[in-house]
Amino acid sequence: MMFLICSLVMTVKAFDADTPLEARRIIIRRSGGDVEMVELPWGLRPRERGGRPFTVIRVEGRTFPSHRCLVSASEFRFRSHGKHYSFALADGDWFYFSGIWRPVTRDWPESHAILTTEANADVAPFHDRQMAVLRRGDRMRWLDYGDAENNLLKPLPAGMFMDALLVRLGLALAIGLLVGLERGWRERDAPDRSRTAGIRTYGISGLLGGTFAALAESLDAVSVLVAGFLGFAAVFALYKAREAAHDDCPAIQRIALDTPTPKRAAA
Numbered sequence: 001m002m003f004l005i006c007s008l009v010m011t012v013k014a015f016d017a018d019t020p021l022e023a024r025r026i027i028i029r030r031s032g033g034d035v036e037m038v039e040l041p042w043g044l045r046p047r048e049r050g051g052r053p054f055t056v057i058r059v060e061g062r063t064f065p066s067h068r069c070l071v072s073a074s075e076f077r078f079r080s081h082g083k084h085y086s087f088a089l090a091d092g093d094w095f096y097f098s099g100i101w102r103p104v105t106r107d108w109p110e111s112h113a114i115l116t117t118e119a120n121a122d123v124a125p126f127h128d129r130q131m132a133v134l135r136r137g138d139r140m141r142w143l144d145y146g147d148a149e150n151n152l153l154k155p156l157p158a159g160m161f162m163d164a165l166l167v168r169l170g171l172a173l174a175i176g177l178l179v180g181l182e183r184g185w186r187e188r189d190a191p192d193r194s195r196t197a198g199i200r201t202y203g204i205s206g207l208l209g210g211t212f213a214a215l216a217e218s219l220d221a222v223s224v225l226v227a228g229f230l231g232f233a234a235v236f237a238l239y240k241a242r243e244a245a246h247d248d249c250p251a252i253q254r255i256a257l258d259t260p261t262p263k264r265a266a267a
Helices: 002-010 136-144 165-187 200-217 222-258
Strands: 022-032 034-041 056-058 068-073 078-080 085-091 095-102 111-118 129-130 161-163
Touching: 002 078, 002 095, 022 085, 022 136, 034 111, 068 111, 095 136, 136 165
Parallel strands: 056 111
Antiparallel strands: 022 034, 022 068, 068 095, 078 085, 085 161, 095 111, 111 129
């Protein structure tokens, strides 16, 4: 179970810049005095008929006095020089991309685009641009026009992002360790050798689940995750069988020792 839980953590949907244009995303926006979530296609109407829709818009030299929106994410991915990169906040928190939306027109549906800024120091070695990221505490300042664009739409300080794979593997390991700690505390009064697993076993299970999920995602093959789970289940079953066999040995030896030795008849 721990293997599956941590593999699910590793497969959380991330924002991928290479997502097809026909894909729809959920945005957050103001609607009168309320905040609503709606699903809209990604890409504003191009200037010329048949042109490529505007999926991203540079913030430099622009203001956005209306139709602001947010797109929530736990990480973002992009491709640069033929390689794929993925980043998440170093503290594991989720965040928002700042964006804008436009109403439906005669020849284009209601849609949205995401704003971009210069890359921060963590992303800059791989790409010169990135989505405009807002921490959760800044989301309403963007929606409610509570601050100037140049105070909100700017790169985050260095050290805020790290490789998303490391963040997710760390989270999978932490979940395993926490579950192991809770189980160990709950079974602290159990007899020796009666515990199925401890904090170390749960930690390894969580890390393995996260690793196999990352491999499955990288190779785009769910079979890798299935094979990993079956292999883990087989090893765990073998361990339990050997543990049960080992527990039977002292009982056999005790019975043999308690059996009286027959006395020899006197010659």
